[in-house]
Amino acid sequence: MNKIVEKLETWKDIFIKNIPNIAIALVVLVIAYFASRAMNSIVNKTIGKRIRQKSVRDLVSRVASAITILVGLYLAMTVLKFDDTLKTIVSAAGVSGIVIGLALQGTLSNTISGVVLSFRKNLNIGNWVETNGYAGEVIDINLNYFVIREADNNMVVLPNKTILENPFKNYSLTTKMRISIECGVEYGADLKKVEKLTTETIRKNFNQDEIGKKVEFYFTEFGDSSINFLCRFWVDSENALEKLKAKSNAIMEIKQAFDNEGINIPFPMRTLEFVPNNKLNLSQVKEKQDSKKEEYLENA
Known part of the structure; x- marks a missing residue:
């Protein structure tokens, strides 16, 4: 019991000693939280004029918001002097990211292709295009697929990767x-x-x-x-x-x-x-x- 009490006393001293750092870290996290919400709104409004796909706008704004949160978390852990813990977390995240990336290679490829297609000026919703043997009006450019409505009103769903890797003819240009x-x-x-x-x-x-x-x-x-x-x-x-x-x-x-x-x-x-x-x-x-x-x- 004496050892337990001594350990608790040591933790109490450390906690009292680091109260200023903890307060600063909490302030940094609160600022990062509100900054991420503001970043989400700003990015959504900024790219809303160029990207008509809600799913892509949400993805980009959420990525910007997540980056803001991560920066705030990094600063808070630096203030608390958790450098060794931070290095361990970053290393583990890197290895996990590689494993997840290999497992979801096809899905991630289509998602990234969808984001790239959304920013292309020569391809927009409402254009009449011909690609991969299909021709019709572009109805949607989602995170994973590309939708074309043909002249006979049939809907053609194509993976974003095939659109980005193959040539297409845009009659609306x-x-x-x-x-x-x-x-x-x-x-x-x-x-x-x-x-x-x-x-x-x-x-x-x-x-x-x-x-x-x-x-x-x-x-x-x-x-x-x-x-x-x-x-x-x-x-x-x-x-x-x-x-x-x-x-x-x-x-x-x-x-x-x-x-x-x-x-x-x-x-x-x-x-x-x-x-x-x-x-x-x-x-x-x-x-x-x-x-x-x-x-x-x-x-x-």
Whole structure:
């Protein structure tokens, strides 16, 4: 009992001696706590203008808040002169971090990729993109996955890592898209009239002067049943759906213009030959085959 009492007396003396340090450490921890809350709010508001994903904003703000708490804890332990204990904790945390990192390598890779994608200026929610064989509107960039809504309203969920490691096409980065239309006209058509009529129809329905572009028209080949041409023009569009609508309207207008001027768009034709009297004499065919066979054997 005497030894226990002596030990308690020693601890009491140490505690009384370190009361100022303990008070300072508690003040540091309180300041760190309120500073972390303030840091959380400030970071959330600061990056909120650039990142629309709530999950990513929360992650970044929480990381900043945790760093503030850790700095305060480090200062408090330094004041209390727990340097050896602090070194032990840091060493253990380092080893544990390596083990956890190896175990969650795929998850952490997707999480980090999600944060990186959220800060990229050339990729945002609402953009129309094409990547990894899928095309559609970006609905969400989460911490682990990337969501695309295709034109048929199907949702495609892709890991963030595949988006970051593979190239993608962003249709929303430009407000102009070029449309190409291939068609053919009959051989008897006036080719100069076809070119003039096509370019005027496009200019009339798609104002190229406002866009600052010109309509391009080229005859490309002599086809089996038509002379084919290529017409290219520009439209104001930010996604593939608007491009499809503009191309559909252009095809309808060109077809209507050709019909009004009597210009035909030919299609492949097949000629069928019928046997006279609609009856095939099989015996005559067999006799011809036998005679050709005998002639071949004699020559051989």
